[in-house]
Amino acid sequence: MPISGNALVRSTAALLLVGLLALAAIVGTTIWLVERNQVYFDQGLEARIIRSATINLRNALQDAETSQRGFLLTGEDRYLEPYNKAVPQIPDLLERVVTVLKPYPEAPAAGLRGGVADKLAELTETIALAQAGNRDQAMAIIETDRGKNAMDELRTLFDGIISSAEERIRAGIEDQRGSTNALRWVTIIGAFVIFVVVGGSAWTVMVYTRDIARARADLEAANTGLEERVRERTADLGKANEEIQRFAYIVTHDLRAPLVNIMGFTAELESSVGTLQSYMSGHDDGDDPRWKEARLAATEDLPEAIGFIRSSTRKMDGLINAILKISLEGRRQLRPEQVDLNEVIETSTSAVHHQISENGGSVTSDVKVPRIVSDKLSLEQILGNLLDNAVKYQDAARPLTITVRAALAAGNRILIHVQDNGRGIAGADHERVFELFRRSGAQSLPGEGIGLAHVRTMVRSLGGEITLASELGTGTTFTISLPRDLRDHVGSMQ
Amino acid sequence: MSNEAKPVTIVMIEDDEGHARLIEKNIRRAGVSNEILPFTNGTRALAFLLGADGSGLVNKGRQLLILLDLNLPDMTGVDILEKLKGNDHTRCCPVVVLTTTDDQREIQRCYDLGANVYITKPVNYDGFANAIKQLGLFFSVMQIPKAD
Numbered sequence: 001m002p003i004s005g006n007a008l009v010r011s012t013a014a015l016l017l018v019g020l021l022a023l024a025a026i027v028g029t030t031i032w033l034v035e036r037n038q039v040y041f042d043q044g045l046e047a048r049i050i051r052s053a054t055i056n057l058r059n060a061l062q063d064a065e066t067s068q069r070g071f072l073l074t075g076e077d078r079y080l081e082p083y084n085k086a087v088p089q090i091p092d093l094l095e096r097v098v099t100v101l102k103p104y105p106e107a108p109a110a111g112l113r114g115g116v117a118d119k120l121a122e123l124t125e126t127i128a129l130a131q132a133g134n135r136d137q138a139m140a141i142i143e144t145d146r147g148k149n150a151m152d153e154l155r156t157l158f159d160g161i162i163s164s165a166e167e168r169i170r171a172g173i174e175d176q177r178g179s180t181n182a183l184r185w186v187t188i189i190g191a192f193v194i195f196v197v198v199g200g201s202a203w204t205v206m207v208y209t210r211d212i213a214r215a216r217a218d219l220e221a222a223n224t225g226l227e228e229r230v231r232e233r234t235a236d237l238g239k240a241n242e243e244i245q246r247f248a249y250i251v252t253h254d255l256r257a258p259l260v261n262i263m264g265f266t267a268e269l270e271s272s273v274g275t276l277q278s279y280m281s282g283h284d285d286g287d288d289p290r291w292k293e294a295r296l297a298a299t300e301d302l303p304e305a306i307g308f309i310r311s312s313t314r315k316m317d318g319l320i321n322a323i324l325k326i327s328l329e330g331r332r333q334l335r336p337e338q339v340d341l342n343e344v345i346e347t348s349t350s351a352v353h354h355q356i357s358e359n360g361g362s363v364t365s366d367v368k369v370p371r372i373v374s375d376k377l378s379l380e381q382i383l384g385n386l387l388d389n390a391v392k393y394q395d396a397a398r399p400l401t402i403t404v405r406a407a408l409a410a411g412n413r414i415l416i417h418v419q420d421n422g423r424g425i426a427g428a429d430h431e432r433v434f435e436l437f438r439r440s441g442a443q444s445l446p447g448e449g450i451g452l453a454h455v456r457t458m459v460r461s462l463g464g465e466i467t468l469a470s471e472l473g474t475g476t477t478f479t480i481s482l483p484r485d486l487r488d489h490v491g492s493m494q
Numbered sequence: 495m496s497n498e499a500k501p502v503t504i505v506m507i508e509d510d511e512g513h514a515r516l517i518e519k520n521i522r523r524a525g526v527s528n529e530i531l532p533f534t535n536g537t538r539a540l541a542f543l544l545g546a547d548g549s550g551l552v553n554k555g556r557q558l559l560i561l562l563d564l565n566l567p568d569m570t571g572v573d574i575l576e577k578l579k580g581n582d583h584t585r586c587c588p589v590v591v592l593t594t595t596d597d598q599r600e601i602q603r604c605y606d607l608g609a610n611v612y613i614t615k616p617v618n619y620d621g622f623a624n625a626i627k628q629l630g631l632f633f634s635v636m637q638i639p640k641a642d
Contacts, residue, residue: 253594257565261512263619268519317618 008208012201019197026190033183037176044172050100051165057093058158060086061119065151068123072130072138083127090120101161108157115154122147248327252320259317266309273302319437322450326436326457334375334461336486341367341416344376345404348383355391361400363387368407369414373485378458383418385455386478390420392445395473412484413464421475430468463489502638504530506561507539507574508592513615517561517592520623524630528559536569540577543584550583553641558584559633562609564593564600572603579608586639590629 067083094116101107122141129138141147276298342365349363356363387402394400398421405417425433429440436453459466463483470476483489504521508514514532521530533539543560545552560578564571571591578584588610595601596614604612613629616622 256594257510257513260615260619260622261510261516264516264622265512267619267623268516 008204011204015197015201019194022190022193026186029186030183033179036179040172040176044169047165047168051162053097053100054158054161057097060090060093064123068127107161112157115150115157118150119154122150245327248323252324255320259313263313266306270306273298326454329457336373337376339372339374339376339379341370341406344379344383348380348387351384352387352391356400359399363402365404372414373487374462375486378462382455382458385451386418389451390422394422414482414484416480417477419477424472424474424476425470426472462486502528502557502559504528504559506530506532508563509534509566517626520626521630524627526630526633536566536574540574550581553583556641557638558587559638560587560589562589562591564595575607575609583641586641
């Protein structure tokens with residue numbers, strides 16, 4: 001199941017939120033339960049204190065009663081010792097019980113006070129009587145069951161207090177156990193939720209990661225395929241290019257061979273005609289029309305024909321040489337090196353300097369990227385050709401000004417502009433001028449029409465492109481775009 | 495170009511008959527009057543140079559100077575050069591490679607195989623005629639060994 005990035009973020013956030021809530025619930029419940037436990041514990045402790053205080057009071061009272069009865073039975077003072085020890089403690093013990101019972105208004109604190117006071121009064125009275133020797137009187141008091149009743153009432157009260165305290169202790173323990181159980185359950189459920197959340201997140205992330213990994217693998221495969229294809233195409237292109245250059249080279253060589261024959265035999269013919277002419281000029285065979293015709297052929301028709309053959313073959317020779325030159329240029333091994341553009345421009349300018357200054361013209365340059373890596377010879381030839389053209393096609397009406405500018409362009413390339421104020425090129429011819437053997441505009445000077453074709457070939461072999469902007473009668477700007485480092489381009493061609 | 499007994503024969507292996515004729519004319523203009531044997535393909539030329547059996551024994555006593563074009567219809571001049579320089583009987587015959595190619599590797603290869611002179615045919619006719627005339631003048635002062 002593919003997971004989109006958004007869905008991943010959403011589901012992960014939701015899971016994290018759930019996990020956070022579960023954790024908060026666990027923590028909150030735990031704190032609350034701990035608080036509760038503290039309360040239960042305090043309550044239990046209180047109940048235990050009440051219980052032990054009550055028991056202490058009861059024991060003291062029982063001690064006193066037992067001692068009283070022993071004394072009354074025996075009349076011996078040693079039986080009175082526990083009584084004497086217990087009685088002084090009883091008020092304190094009573095106060096203690098009353099104090100700890102304060103939070104329980106329902107407890108019979110007043111009854112307790114009264115009962116204890118009654119019992120103590122009875123005890124004191126009987127003991128005093130017995131000590132005074134009126135033992136019968138004391139016995140009579142005992143027989144009234146006054147002390148017994150008081151003690152029974154107190155016992156009932158004590159039992160009530162103790163049992164209610166024990167009840168509270170038991171209830172506290174019960175509550176504590178309940179809250180511990182609750183804590184256990186909350187912890188278990190919370191832990192389960194957290195496990196689910198963590199598991200869910202891990203699963204989501206894993207699925208997503210697997211998706212990403214698969215997508216990346218696909219992309220890499222596609223990339224590799226693409227690179228492979230690009231490499232193949234580039235190699236094909238390189239081969240095709242090489243093929244074309246070889247073709248051009250072979251064609252020009254093979255065209256040259258018959259041309260040499262034509263020119264050679266034309267020369268032979270010429271010298272033969274020369275021989276014929278010199279013979280004929282020495283003889284005059286009078287009025288024979290055939291002689292006249294032959295002489296006309298030897299002195300006018302033949303030299304004229306030979307002249308045309310010569311000029312045509314010479315032109316053809318020029319064209320073939322031009323193709324050969326371009327094909328040789330394409331075969332030339334480029335040598336990338338550090339090139340100082342200023343220096344190249346200087347070299348190219350100085351070659352036409354004389355021609356330019358002759359008519360009051362000037363060349364200025366503005367080079368923002370002086371250092372590039374390229375083939376110096378090609379650059380010099382390119383600029384040389386363009387400057388030659390500028391000089392050749394200058395407008396006679398104004399002094400020639402040429403501006404060469406170089407600036408950095410996007411993609412680590414440089415742009416070289418060669419601007420002149422010459423005759424300009426008509427819009428229809430902007431592409432045509434780059435074609436082999438094509439020229440544009442009025443031709444006042446001889447040329448074969450290979451300069452710009454040659455320039456374009458060289459620019460392209462440097463990994464660049466040349467374009468022009470021109471307006472007839474205003475001037476022309478050639479723009480050459482070149483890689484800043486030729487090695488990058490050469491590298492991509494291999 | 496001479497010796498005591500037999501005159502030196504120039505063997506011209508050139509597929510373009512026009513070129514062959516022009517070469518011959520210009521060599522003659524340089525005053526060379528030796529016999530020139532033209533061949534327009536490699537097979538026939540090799541048959542003459544190495545004999546029908548291909549052993550080269552036919553050359554015994556011959557004095558040959560070979561003008562060789564590299565572009566031939568049936569084989570390349572380099573093959574012929576290799577065979578001639580690899581044969582004990584034709585090894586000494588001077589071979590002048592006369593062709594249109596000015597490829598440096600091709601030139602190097604020819605000299606490696608034992609070519610004696612390599613000349614690139616000039617593109618224009620005047621240069622061509624001039625080169626051949628000079629070659630002819632060179633021939634006229636050359637000494638050619640007798641094959642054995």
